[in-house]
Amino acid sequence: MRKPLLAGNWKMNKTIDESVALVKELAPLIKDVADREVLVCPTFPALKSVADAAANTNIMLGAQNIFWEEKGAFTAEVSGPMLVAAGCKYVIIGHSERRQYFGETDETVNKRVKAALKFNLLPIVCVGETLEQREANEMMKVVETQVKEGTKDLSADEWKKITIAYEPVWAIGTGKTASPEQAEEVHAFIRGLLPAEVKDSVRILYGGSMKPDNVADLMAKENIDGGLIGGAALKAADFAAIVKY
Numbered sequence: 680m681r682k683p684l685l686a687g688n689w690k691m692n693k694t695i696d697e698s699v700a701l702v703k704e705l706a707p708l709i710k711d712v713a714d715r716e717v718l719v720c721p722t723f724p725a726l727k728s729v730a731d732a733a734a735n736t737n738i739m740l741g742a743q744n745i746f747w748e749e750k751g752a753f754t755a756e757v758s759g760p761m762l763v764a765a766g767c768k769y770v771i772i773g774h775s776e777r778r779q780y781f782g783e784t785d786e787t788v789n790k791r792v793k794a795a796l797k798f799n800l801l802p803i804v805c806v807g808e809t810l811e812q813r814e815a816n817e818m819m820k821v822v823e824t825q826v827k828e829g830t831k832d833l834s835a836d837e838w839k840k841i842t843i844a845y846e847p848v849w850a851i852g853t854g855k856t857a858s859p860e861q862a863e864e865v866h867a868f869i870r871g872l873l874p875a876e877v878k879d880s881v882r883i884l885y886g887g888s889m890k891p892d893n894v895a896d897l898m899a900k901e902n903i904d905g906g907l908i909g910g911a912a913l914k915a916a917d918f919a920a921i922v923k924y
């Protein structure tokens with residue numbers, strides 16, 4: 680019913696040539712995969728080259744951020760039409776590293792989500808609690824606020840284009856994965872927050888040290904519909920193993 684989505688978030692890694700090499704190495708390893716979607720999200724400079732290298736494969740392209748204006752005097756920002764022109768279909772929005780290091784707020788996440796929809800990009804909206812918040816038993820409240828504020832004022836039709844990624848901050852890049860039970864608890868909670876029309880259709884990805892050896896147990900959970908994969912997406916063999924869990 681919900682087609683799994685395995686998305687590689689390459690973060691600030693790989694030059695253009697390295698990015699092209701990675702996608703070329705990946706493509707043959709996963710060429711027969713049809714029952715799930717595969718996405719890679721390189722850095723901005725590599726997008727177009729990776730799009731060209733991934734043409735005629737089952738690998739889709741996404742960006743790691745989007746600015747909400749279409750064009751103008753916004754030094755260093757990148758707009759929706761630019762991403763579409765580079766070949767992007769998806770865009771990651773509100774990643775915890777953006778929130779932590781670059782001052783992203785639920786309000787700016789919401790502006791980016793609306794801009795992505797306006798320019799026909801599919802947003803992957805990232806949410807997740809820090810360790811302190813989890814230990815203070817605030818995780819559900821934090822996640823609820825991030826989901827509700829980040830997706831504020833969307834129509835049912837717009838909601839159909841949304842993917843949520845639950846990424847507990849304490850699990851990102853730490854090698855410390857949430858257990859399938861810990862993740863499923865939050866995924867089920869997030870599903871409960873979705874509008875009735877899309878409750879069963881919106882995909883909720885898990886992110887945070889997803890690896891070839893833990894993906895199957897995570898994906899076995901009812902409300903885990905895919906993954907947003909950082910470190911393990913930088914090696915073709917590992918990412919292919921995750922895709923083919």
Ligand code: PGA
Nearest residue numbers: 851852887888908909910
């Ligand atoms: P990780 O990153 O797989 O390296 O933990 C996931 C993410 O931040 O999207």
